[in-house]
Amino acid sequence: MSTAMSVAAPLQVQVRDMLGWADVPLDLVGNAVGMDRHVRWAQATELIDPEPFLRGREIVLTTGLELRTPADCARFVDSLVAADAVAIGYGIDVVTTAPPPALVHRANAAGLPVLSVPRTVPFLTFTERLAQEQTRLWVLAQDRLEAGHLFDAVRRGLADPLVLFERFVELDRPGIEFAAACWAARERLPEVAGPHRVGYVRDRTIVLGPASVVSGLVEAVDGALVLGCGGPAPRQEVRRVLAEAVAAFDVASRRGRSAGAADLATLDGLLGRLTHEQVTPFLDHVLRPIMEHDQRRSDSLLATARTFVATDGSVARTAEALFLHPNTVRKRLDRIDELTGLRVREAAGRIALQIADSGHAPILGHEQPSRPRP
Numbered sequence: 001m002s003t004a005m006s007v008a009a010p011l012q013v014q015v016r017d018m019l020g021w022a023d024v025p026l027d028l029v030g031n032a033v034g035m036d037r038h039v040r041w042a043q044a045t046e047l048i049d050p051e052p053f054l055r056g057r058e059i060v061l062t063t064g065l066e067l068r069t070p071a072d073c074a075r076f077v078d079s080l081v082a083a084d085a086v087a088i089g090y091g092i093d094v095v096t097t098a099p100p101p102a103l104v105h106r107a108n109a110a111g112l113p114v115l116s117v118p119r120t121v122p123f124l125t126f127t128e129r130l131a132q133e134q135t136r137l138w139v140l141a142q143d144r145l146e147a148g149h150l151f152d153a154v155r156r157g158l159a160d161p162l163v164l165f166e167r168f169v170e171l172d173r174p175g176i177e178f179a180a181a182c183w184a185a186r187e188r189l190p191e192v193a194g195p196h197r198v199g200y201v202r203d204r205t206i207v208l209g210p211a212s213v214v215s216g217l218v219e220a221v222d223g224a225l226v227l228g229c230g231g232p233a234p235r236q237e238v239r240r241v242l243a244e245a246v247a248a249f250d251v252a253s254r255r256g257r258s259a260g261a262a263d264l265a266t267l268d269g270l271l272g273r274l275t276h277e278q279v280t281p282f283l284d285h286v287l288r289p290i291m292e293h294d295q296r297r298s299d300s301l302l303a304t305a306r307t308f309v310a311t312d313g314s315v316a317r318t319a320e321a322l323f324l325h326p327n328t329v330r331k332r333l334d335r336i337d338e339l340t341g342l343r344v345r346e347a348a349g350r351i352a353l354q355i356a357d358s359g360h361a362p363i364l365g366h367e368q369p370s371r372p373r374p
Helices: 003-011 070-082 101-109 123-155 162-167 211-220 235-255 267-272 276-297 301-310 315-322 326-340 347-358
Strands: 027-029 041-044 058-062 087-091 114-117 177-184 197-201 204-210 228-234
Touching: 003 123, 041 123, 058 123, 070 101, 087 101, 087 123, 101 114, 123 162, 123 197, 123 204, 123 235, 177 211, 177 235, 204 211, 204 235, 211 228, 228 235, 276 301, 276 326, 276 347, 301 315, 301 326, 301 347, 315 326
Parallel strands: 041 058, 058 087, 087 114
Antiparallel strands: 027 114, 177 204, 177 228, 197 204
């Protein structure tokens, strides 16, 4: 999937959005299935088999003129499923006062929601309302792409932070502290009260605003999204705030839970910010000799090194975890020293091992030894 598509996805109209249109009163009939599916367009039809005339992701509007029997309803729904339609909009008080139960049952079983459209809402009005909402979201997406470009330029030191406050006047609030949050762009932004700006940066979403506003966002999505957070800091340090949010999200993505600026002041946080060029010497001179030795001898030096680091340099705990004699562990550690020039019993040597393995999956300490079979 292209970057543009992955960025735009959260701003497409979803089925659940249509139920919130105050000027187009729709009601859900049956089960709340398929609520998060994206709606590309609306198509009205009275055909029992409209599949040849659909292109996918439509909400199909009908008055049910030809849906006289359960068999008709089944054929109609099966045709929509084959065409990858996302919902049915049933115009009530034209043929029947409510969608036929057989239609609702068959549609829900296939994952299609059924919405009732009152007679006071012509299908053309519904289509115009959908187009209006799609246009609004498209404009909003372009705005967020522009903000994302500025966020990224400021974070990388390619633009002065003052550009942000000149462009986005709602953020021009001297005397307050700012914060930022970063998460995967595929996730949808909840409603946020207060001045803030949202930007799309490739496959990520970043929100920047007063620390109190960003904190409210973080609390609103706590447990639902994996976030990286930066700040708080005064406006002249917005560059650092953005950089912290992005770096913290990298850490959060690896460990599967949200992270903040304080999590960057850890060895794991530091390893996550090392570039490929910085890690390459450790790969070549530390990890590669160990792996090549294991391929020749099958001595499992790499597993020993990983477990030794995971147990904070304990020979006894490494031996217990790998079901080895402590002397065997010591011999393997000596061999690692010979191959790499390190002293892995010292903290500096173990850190070098971690740096080397940070560029190779799995990360040191994440691999769990298994008990050999008897």
